[in-house]
Amino acid sequence: MTDLTDPVALASDLIRCPSVTPIEGGALDLLQFWAEQLGFRCTRLSFGEGATSVDNLWAVRGEGGPRFCFAGHTDVVPPGDMDAWQSGPFDPVIADGRLHGRGAADMKGGIAAMVAAVARAGERTPPLAFLITGDEEGQAIHGTKAVLGAVEARGEGFEHCLVGEPTNPDRIGSMMKVGRRGSCNAILTVHGRQGHVAYPDRAENPLPVLQRILTALTDVPLDDGYDRFQPSNLELTGWGTPEGAENVIPASAWTRFNVRFNPNWTGETLVRELERRIATAAGPTQWHLAPRVSGEAFLTEDDRFARLVADAVEAETKVRPELSTSGGTSDARFLSRHAPTIEFGLVGATMHQVNENVAVEDLEALTCIYGRILAGYAAW
Ligand SMILES: [Zn+2]
Structure with a gap:
């Protein structure tokens, strides 16, 4: 069994699942297994028919107090030119201090850091949720938007949300997203x-x-x-x-x-x-x-939440992140309608490219940042 406090091992396990949109590829099964070890109540929500059907995971733990949600996706874009990959896209390899594989940056590495942060925090967390979709890179019809509808219909939800998309252009700590066009x-x-x-x-x-x-x-x-x-x-x-x-x-x-x-x-x-x-x-x-x-365009105007995230990033990386709204759309456009939503994750320089990779030390840093955010939120 993989050490749930080790983000590199967790990311490697996820990369081994060939979860090209909309195929589940075993990635959500694995994540559900880990979440259950950590005491989460897991619900799988599938939407759509046949070849376009999509699997998603909603997992909750704890009661009494505002709930903090980690959101993201386990699906990945196709490998592209297979011959251009130095190692197999679904065979994680560590070389020169970097973890290589499809999804390392976008965003299996981010999900691994979320799981590791929760595992390290033990019982000392606020009420938590994971909202993880298998349909972010595709049409996104049967993913986050549909899950939110189902979750709200059950009278469940969350008060703040952090999406683990790779928001940093070239070094970890440089940028978080507080809105999107x-x-x-x-x-x-x-x-x-x-x-x-x-x-x-x-x-x-x-x-x-x-x-x-x-x-x-x-x-x-x-x-x-x-x-x-x-x-x-x-x-x-x-x-x-x-x-x-x-x-x-x-x-x-x-x-x-x-x-x-x-x-x-x-x-x-x-x-x-x-x-x-x-x-x-x-x-x-x-x-x-x-x-x-x-x-639709959105801007997260919850300054207290933005400060909590920025403080955690700065404490770990010694860099004050820019509060940006640049770049393409993401599932934050749906999540922000439910609760204040901020995006922060790894360095996205190689996302969607062949030989996608992230620095091993960034996976560790992101785990610590997520840990600081959980601790700060629990103390609110
Ligand atoms: Zn992504």
Whole structure:
């Protein structure tokens, strides 16, 4: 049996489970086994059907007092180019003081540090929960969001949440996340009338209209930032027309873009602003916008909680972490709707890459940081 106070051994055991989204791969079974050794009451929550079904773990321990939740995911992204891996992605290897394997940073190493911190703390912890999903790297439909729904329906929950995503760009202690931007993907179609290029008066070319719309979408910034957030940004990712010929004015044209937005906007107000700009530029031309908001922006404004985490990080690493809202979306967008949520974990420099790895000493440091957070929270 693996020593539950040893984050390197625990991370290695988890890496051996080939839990590429949405496959459970034995990782949640292992985690449940450890949590039960530590006195947690475990519930497995599965959502979805067949090949897309996803397994999740909800585990609780202790009563009476605010509950602290560790959240994260055991699924990993695919290995990618197998030949480029120096060792197997699911064969953990320690070389030059670093643990190598898929998920070492994102985020089996973080989960190992959570388990080790709880094991080291013994009985001296606040009431605890683990909310661990097998669907973070995929669509995230059957993961954290669904688990939260089930947990709330049972009248359970937690008062504060720490997500163990790898938040540090290059050294442990440098960055924690107290919010994230929202994300909206959209496809815009502009409708014209097909015709011969020699007789443009008998056709309506959608391309000059699209050109005006692209200018209207990108020329004026959406805002100039919000509190700890950078300005919202619209990024074009493609445009074109259906398959055509060189002497034919196309019947339609499309563009695709993503907006990362700060709390100046909700998904709804953002889409309204996009539609306003498009309508003004398009004039009488018909168009259709298909937006998909995959996450709202959030900012954790619980300063006391942020201070508790930052103090723990600084005490261990001698670095005061930056309170950042940068980067892509994470499950914190769901968790933050239930309780104040902060993200802090390992160094993410190699996440999703071949030869993903973390420093062994960082695994130890993160375990100590999580231990300090638990001790501080228990004393609240
Ligand atoms: Zn992750």
